Amino acid sequence: MKTIKFIFGFSLVALLFTSCYTEVIVEDPYVDPYPTASLREVLTGHELWYVDINQTTGNGYIPFLQKAFTISFRNGTLFANNNLVGIGDQGGGFGIDVGFFNTYDTYLDITHDIDGFYSFEVTQLNNNKIELYFPQQNLSYILIGYQRSTFDYNALFYDNIHYFLQEYITWEKIYTSPYGSPNEFDYENFVAFLPGGGDGNFQSSQDPNGTNINTIYWDYTGIYNVDNVPNNRYLKYLTLDYDYLGNEYFELSVTNDNTIELFHEASGTVYRFRGKGYIQYKNKDGKLRLSDAEIAKQMIKISNF
Numbered sequence: 001m002k003t004i005k006f007i008f009g010f011s012l013v014a015l016l017f018t019s020c021y022t023e024v025i026v027e028d029p030y031v032d033p034y035p036t037a038s039l040r041e042v043l044t045g046h047e048l049w050y051v052d053i054n055q056t057t058g059n060g061y062i063p064f065l066q067k068a069f070t071i072s073f074r075n076g077t078l079f080a081n082n083n084l085v086g087i088g089d090q091g092g093g094f095g096i097d098v099g100f101f102n103t104y105d106t107y108l109d110i111t112h113d114i115d116g117f118y119s120f121e122v123t124q125l126n127n128n129k130i131e132l133y134f135p136q137q138n139l140s141y142i143l144i145g146y147q148r149s150t151f152d153y154n155a156l157f158y159d160n161i162h163y164f165l166q167e168y169i170t171w172e173k174i175y176t177s178p179y180g181s182p183n184e185f186d187y188e189n190f191v192a193f194l195p196g197g198g199d200g201n202f203q204s205s206q207d208p209n210g211t212n213i214n215t216i217y218w219d220y221t222g223i224y225n226v227d228n229v230p231n232n233r234y235l236k237y238l239t240l241d242y243d244y245l246g247n248e249y250f251e252l253s254v255t256n257d258n259t260i261e262l263f264h265e266a267s268g269t270v271y272r273f274r275g276k277g278y279i280q281y282k283n284k285d286g287k288l289r290l291s292d293a294e295i296a297k298q299m300i301k302i303s304n305f
Contacts, residue, residue: 039107042122043073046128047147047148048070048071048072048093048146049073049143050143051069053066056139058140062134064114065132068080070146080096080098081095082096084167085257085275087153088154093148098112098114106121108122120133121133125142131143158234162200165226168258169279170190173191179268180264181266184248185271188205191273201222204219220245222240222241223241226252249266259272260273
C-alpha cells in the first residue's frame with residue numbers, strides 16, 4: 001500500500017512539472033520573420049505589365065515605354081507589345097523581344113536594343129501595381145500587372161484603335177458596295193493615317209489600285225478623328241477633315257488585323273480597305289502613345305484649326 005502511494009505521488013509531481021513547462025523561442029535578429037518577394041519575383045509574377053500612360057508624370061518620355069502597351073519580364077529578356085496588329089497572338093501574347101533586364105535591391109536596369117540603357121527605382125504600390133521612377137528626368141511610369149489568361153486584349157485594341165490605323169503605311173480600297181449614292185469618296189483609293197495632331201493627320205490618293213505604296217501621289221491631306229460610339233465598343237466614328245473641302249463621316253469597324261470597313265453615312269455606301277506596308281514599332285520612329293488629357297488638348301486644337 002505504501003509503495004502504491006509513492007508511485008502515485010511521483011507521477012503527480014511529474015505531471016505538474018510537465019504542465020508548467022513553457023517553450024522559449026529565441027529569434028535570430030538577422031532573419032526577417034515576414035520575408036517579402038524580391039523585385040525579380042514581383043516583376044516575373046505577372047506575365048504582362050500594362051503601361052498606364054494616363055498616370056505618367058514628369059518631364060519628357062522614355063521612347064520604348066511610350067510606345068509599349070505592355071511589357072513583360074521573362075528569364076532576363078524584356079518583351080513588349082508595341083503594335084495592335086497581332087496583339088494577343090504575337091510572341092504568344094508577350095509581343096517581341098526588345099532588350100534585356102537585371103535587378104538588384106529595388107533597382108531595375110533595362111538595356112533596350114535601340115534606346116539603350118535605363119536604370120529605374122521601383123516601388124511596389126500594391127499587389128499588381130508598380131512605379132518605375134527615372135530620376136534623371138523626374139519621370140514616373142505606372143505599370144499594372146496581369147496574367148495573359150485574364151488580360152482583355154480586345155478592350156486594349158478597340159480603346160486604342162486610332163494607333164492601329166497608323167500601323168500600315170497606307171490602306172488600299174479593295175471593295176465598294178454596289179448600293180449607295182455616288183459621292184466624292186468613291187474616287188479615293190488610298191488613305192494613310194499619320195501620327196501627330198490629336199488622332200493624327202491623314203492623306204488620301206486617287207491613284208489606281210495596285211500602285212506601289214512608295215510612289216503614291218497624295219491628292220489631299222487633312223486631319224482625322226476617331227470617336228467612340230455609345231454602348232458599342234466595337235464600332236467607331238471616323239471623321240476625315242479635308243481641309244477646305246469639308247468633312248467626310250464614317251462608321252468604322254475592323255474586319256481583321258489588316259482589313260477595315262467604312263460605312264459612309266451620307267451616301268449609304270460601304271467601303272473596305274486593306275492595310276499595305278505593316279510597320280513594326282521597335283525603333284525611335286513612329287507613333288508615341290499620348291495620355292487621354294494630351295489627346296483632348298490636341299482635339300481642341302483640331303476644332304480650332
